[in-house]
Amino acid sequence: MKFHILTFGCQMNVHDSQWLTSALESRGWEQAPEDEAQVYILNTCSVREKPEQKVYTELGRIAVHLKRDPDIIAAVGGCVGQQVGTGFFNRFPFVKLVFGTDGIANAPDALERLVEGAQERIALLDFVDIYPEREVPCRDVRVEQKSRQAFVNIMQGCDNFCTYCVVPFTRGRQKSRHPEQVLEECRTLVKGGVREITLLGQNVNSFGLDKGGVGVTFAQLLYRVAEIPGLDRLRFTTSHPKDIAPEVIRAFGELDNLCPSLHLPMQAGSDDVLRRMGRKYDSKRYVEIVDGLRAARPNLALTTDLIVAFPGETEEDFEQTMEMVEKVGFESSFSFKYSDRPGVAALKMKPKIAPDVAAERLMRLQNLQNDITRKCLKKLVGTEDDVLVEGKSRKQDEGGFWWRGRDAAGRVVNFRFEGDRDLEGLMVPVRIVEAKKHSLVGKRTGDPW
Incomplete structure (x- = not known):
């Protein structure tokens, strides 16, 4: 059976798509170009409105292929799959499977059932309390990748409920993997030739602080993974500033193979906006964390996420964000205009910022970031x-x-x-x-x- 996967959004989705590819290929399925596939799988993102709209656009494009093969089927997974759920069945009759982030473990079996002729539609949308371990494919494309890089999930979901964020509603509450499962996967990857591993989670700093925790903190896990012989580089993402432990900060100065880079989402530089976002830290605390990180690893490259035009953001609030970006000196950042997401608390917050004001603020912020990025990169000449x-x-x-x-x-x-x-x-x-x-x-x- 020929399949084609389209991936939107974060590194966790990239990792999930890699695992799906491995699982299907181990069953004898074959990756194929879009114009040859019989099964299409969309692994989706709903953090912002634009990626969600792309899903509908892509499904419309896939519908055209029905003229080539009327038996084509599609599956929609990831955050939009969780959010829209069975609504896809009514709008796109060729969508036969929807699965959420907890349901992905059972997606390969469901797809096999469908291509074998099962006359049904399958929805895998239930959340579970414990991290759903996935089958280990007999053939793992992550190990076979010549680039020798791999992602490893250490947890899933989030308990923070930031007022703008849909993740707790689409990925569920936080669930940590058992540390031995993580270590075994990492060892297997390194044994297979992987040189660089990135540990993934919505908030890796809170690893183990849930029902799946067994007393191992993220810092302890980090040190144990770093000890694996043959692992040249180790990274992790994403980190919530409110949960980063002193032991994790110290690790940047003590672990030679822990890369000198960290993505630390700030979101805003205004304390008032941070409070309404529910971030549970202020600008002073954020700067203290940055100072500690740079004391531990002076050459640390710091990147971040930023939201402009959050409901109620004043020009003064925005200027405080600009000042923080300049003060911290982020090497790069991902910046976006706020967009309402279903079910989040900020949906009801007023006033909303006019689109033209939001666009102008985003442009100013990105211009500032481009200037800082150029200066950071220029300093590296000769190193x-x-x-x-x-x-x-x-x-x-x-x-x-x-x-x-x-x-x-x-x-x-x-x-x-x-x-x-x-x-x-x-x-x-x-x-x-x-x-x-x-x-x-x-x-x-x-x-x-």
Whole structure:
């Protein structure tokens, strides 16, 4: 059976799609281009309105393929699948399966039942109290990836209920995996050739603080994963500032393979807005965390998430966010205009910010961030680091191949390598010679390893 997966949203969705691919291929299914597939799987995101609208657009495009094969079926999973649920069945008759984030563990079996001719529609939308462990495919594409990078879920869901966020409603309450399951998966990946692992969760800092917890904190898990022989790089995302422990901050100074990068969502720089967002920290506390992180790891690359035009945000509130962005000096940020999501507390908050004001604020914020990013990257010219190669660069010219990879902090680095050796998955020592708008150009200084 030929299948095609479309993934929207966060790294957790990317990881889920990788696992689905592994599980289906281990059953003998075959990945195929969109115009050849018989089964389409949409792994969706509903954090903001725009990604949700993309789902409907893609389903409309898939409907066109019914002219080629009237037996085509589709499945919708992820956050929009959880949110809209069986509503997809009425609007798109070829959608035969909807599954939420807890239901994904049973999605491969459900898809097999459907392609074997089951005349039914299946909804896997129930939340569970304990993390639903998934089958281990007999063939794992994450291990086979030449780039040698992998994601590992350590938890799912969130208990924070920030007033703008739909995640607790679409991914459920927080559920931590058993630490031994996490460690076993990491060991298996490293044994299979993975060099870099990213631990994933909605709020990794609160790992273990739920019914699935067995007394192991996130800091303890972090140290145990870092000890795995052969693991060159370790990352984690996402971190809620209110839960980051001193032990996690210290880890950046004590673990050599813990990468000098952290995504720490600030969301706003105004204490009043942070309070109405339900973030449970203020700007002073955020700066204290940043100071502690940079004391532990002076070369730490800090990135963040920012929301502009939250209901009731004044011009003064927005200016405070601009001041915080400049003060902290984020190397990059993901910034968005606030959008109402179903069921969240902010839906009823007033006043809403006019669209033209929201757009103007977002543009100002992004212009400021672009300036800061350029300055951060320019400071790196002349420094050296190992680049983990992900593949060939899109732009090529004569005189050898250009390759693309990431330094320890996760920055994109392009460099030329003479000869036709395949570098994907290798570390290459590079000295930075030029800073671009969002990436770096390097020159090889040593042999790949």
